[in-house]
Amino acid sequence: MTKIREAWGSRFGFILAAAGSAVGLGNIWKFPYIAGENGGAAFIFIYLVCIAIIGFPVLIAEVLIGRTTQRNPVGAFSALAKSKLWVSVGFLGVIAGFMILSFYSVIGGWTLGYVVETLKGSLSNFQSPDEAGTLFGSLVGNVSWGLGFHTLFFAMVMGIVIRGVQGGIERSSKIMMPILVSILVILIIRGVTLDGASEGLAFLWVPDWSKINGQAILIALGHAFFTLSLGMGAMLTYGSYMSKKDSVISSSAQIVFLDTLIAIMAGVAIFTAVFASGLDPAAGPGLIFQTLPAVFSTMPGGTYFSFLFFLLLAIAALTSAISLLEVVVAYFVDEKGWNRKGAVLIFGGSIFLLGVPSALSFNLLADAKIFDKTFFDVVDFLASNVLLPFGGLMIAVFVGWIWSTTAVLEAVKEGAEELFESYPWFEGIWMLFLKFVAPILITLVLLNSLGIV
Ligand code: PFF
Secondary structure (H helix, E strand, O other), X not given: OOOOOOOOOOHHHHHHHHHHHHOOHHHHHHHHHHHHHOOOHHHHHHHHXXXXXXXXXXXXXXXXXXXXXXXXXXXXXXXXXXXXXXXXXXXXXXXXXXXXXXXXXXXXXXXXXXXXXXXXXXXXXXXXXXXXXXXXXXXXXXXXXXXXXXXXXXXXXXXXXXXXXXXXXXXXXXXXXXXXXXXXXXXXXXXXXXXXXXXXXXXXXXXXXXXXXXXXXXXXXXXXXXXXXXXXXXXXXXXXXXXXXXXXXXXXXXXXXXXXHHHHHHHHHHHHXXXXXXXXXXXXXXXXXOHHHHHHHHOXXXXXXXXXXHHHHHHHHHHHHHHHHHHHHHXXXXXXXXXXXXXXXXXXXXXXXXXXXXXXXXXXXXXXXEOOEOHHHHHHHHHHHHHHHHHHHHHHHHXXXXXXXXXHXXXXXXXXXXXXXXXXXXXXXXXXXXXXXXXXXXXXXXXXXXXXX
């Protein structure tokens, strides 16, 4: 008997779940600080170009592979390609899902921890970011705090994924995404009404081109991948539950739009507040956990805003983490005949365990270095800077060069007939970006990640 494969309940549900995957720590934690370090507006402009010319075409390609085959990354490549080489690209995706989730959950745990610390009142009354930094160091340096919140975050991720595509992922995204957007709107209103907010806005809108160099461009390009969850099969897997009646192009455009909008909104909320308090916008990775708590403690009603902000971060992290677990679960369900519950418990449990040394990288294992990096940094670097760009490159090459162009165009037009009739030039441009622009630029990012250029 063939089992009926799970599917989204509606197109809207798919868009929210996929936007939930894309909008994560990358948008709210990482994007503001890399924009802050690399000169604000000019960097944002370059990032937007990368999203448009690489992120969007590769996202369409990835969702299309999933929708056409209705399989996980490994099954999808074995259905479309003869060579084992392509099947191993699917495998690398599943491995990247394993690795990214293991450390993502550690930071996800911190966001939950900060929600709790705000409620306990420990995040108020800072006189300077240094004081907030000391608290941050003592929290993440505490073994049971780090491990405890990693465990709590992971339990939430497993609790959602175990309920299935419609009942777990889609349903929770429909609840969490509107909350996320509402919180962001509240924080923006608070930010732009502060005295001195206009300097923060100028930082975001007025470009300073002198800060842009090759390195900044490569950071923007690498981040375009991470933020759209591209290159490891998460969007492929979500696309595999999509109906052939819906357009891959307009769905991908909506996902890109929501992800970019939310990153910019997070930038506005954060930089108006940081500038209004006269603090450093280029504080790096600590911007969120050290500078912001100091900003909130100077604001009237700061505790409420701090609570809302870390809740926002936790929700964003959760809706992304579930997509990472789903890649691994879909593989075992489709290919190995596991039931969902068993796959979530066994493989979710294993990923949780792999996250333990990452959680301990900030305390017990802080001095255990591999090539001068902690365990957390090694897993993050390999997955985000090597496996994701490599997977993205392979997806562009596969759809651009290996899969027959006639079949690709037939597949992409399904559900999007009107769009191709109104804009007949679209297919030529998309193919041009997939065949040439994306592979060349991604190769550069990859070589840069490996220290070669
Ligand atoms: N897009 C997520 C973020 O911006 O935080 C991170 C991510 C999720 C990357 C899922 C890859 C992935 F498959």
